[in-house]
Amino acid sequence: MPEILAFFERIDPILGALLATTFTWLVTAAGAGIVLLVPSMGRRSLDAMLGFTGGVMVAASFWSLLAPAIEMSERMGVPGWLPAAVGFGAGALFIYALDKVLPHLHINFGPDQVEGVKTPWQRTTLLVLAITLHNIPEGLAVGVLFGGVAAGIPEATIGGAVALALGIGLQNFPEGIAVAMPLRRAGLSKGKSFFYGQLSAIVEPLAGVVGAAAVLFMQPILPYALAFAAGAMIYVVVEEVIPETQQADNTDLATLGFIGGFIIMMILDVALG
Numbered sequence: 001m002p003e004i005l006a007f008f009e010r011i012d013p014i015l016g017a018l019l020a021t022t023f024t025w026l027v028t029a030a031g032a033g034i035v036l037l038v039p040s041m042g043r044r045s046l047d048a049m050l051g052f053t054g055g056v057m058v059a060a061s062f063w064s065l066l067a068p069a070i071e072m073s074e075r076m077g078v079p080g081w082l083p084a085a086v087g088f089g090a091g092a093l094f095i096y097a098l099d100k101v102l103p104h105l106h107i108n109f110g111p112d113q114v115e116g117v118k119t120p121w122q123r124t125t126l127l128v129l130a131i132t133l134h135n136i137p138e139g140l141a142v143g144v145l146f147g148g149v150a151a152g153i154p155e156a157t158i159g160g161a162v163a164l165a166l167g168i169g170l171q172n173f174p175e176g177i178a179v180a181m182p183l184r185r186a187g188l189s190k191g192k193s194f195f196y197g198q199l200s201a202i203v204e205p206l207a208g209v210v211g212a213a214a215v216l217f218m219q220p221i222l223p224y225a226l227a228f229a230a231g232a233m234i235y236v237v238v239e240e241v242i243p244e245t246q247q248a249d250n251t252d253l254a255t256l257g258f259i260g261g262f263i264i265m266m267i268l269d270v271a272l273g
Helices: 001-011 013-036 043-075 080-099 122-151 156-185 190-198 201-219 219-245 251-273
Strands: none
Touching: 001 013, 001 043, 001 080, 001 156, 013 122, 013 156, 013 190, 013 201, 043 080, 043 122, 043 251, 080 122, 080 219, 122 156, 122 190, 122 201, 122 219, 156 190, 156 219, 201 219, 219 251
8 A cells, every 4th residue: 555655646646636537447347347257136235235335425525525625724714614515515516417417317216217308318328327427526536636635735645535546446346236237137238238337437537637637727626626526426325326225125234335335435534544
């Protein structure tokens, strides 16, 4: 781990954001690749994995994003709650707007529960778009932290940025499985299930670079940007991830997965950040 931190300290932070979010995308691809090896996976396991994903996202939203945003604001002489509240609300509204416009279908929902504008698109496309929606704030969050490091903001550290990337990558592995397996059950070939599973996270590197560049050139927005990413992730967890785990009789297992994900992300951030 010290070697990884030293490496990221030596390179350009925008390149660091690109590499870190490429890593999170590749972990998604690795998870989706399980469909090439395992013919199927039970609903209980998939719900536990989705719960784990939600726990990581909630923990990251506070430990990696909101808490630094509040500390940063206070150091800048701004009421700590102001950028956090404004950014958090804006992030949630951003995903809300995308949710209403972009056609998508959550993994465990029926074809009559398609959200967004009406479209003739196939179920496969709608499923991938649903996961792509919540990969946007994940990539953005990692990029924003790397941008803060580049800007020399004390509260934004390489350790914190790497911890967040590791946490997002950790939850992207089961997420890749949770996308590819339902596609396989829906009748797609192993190859297509893998392809669409990894494709859902390809937006993360783009969002990461955009987040890093925005903060680097507009340093005062960093507390707002951190809170923005947190609000976007929390909206996704409440609107998408948790409801998906409640469609069958696996609520307790999904909840335990959530707790496990929260604990692991908290440990990562406190230990490295």
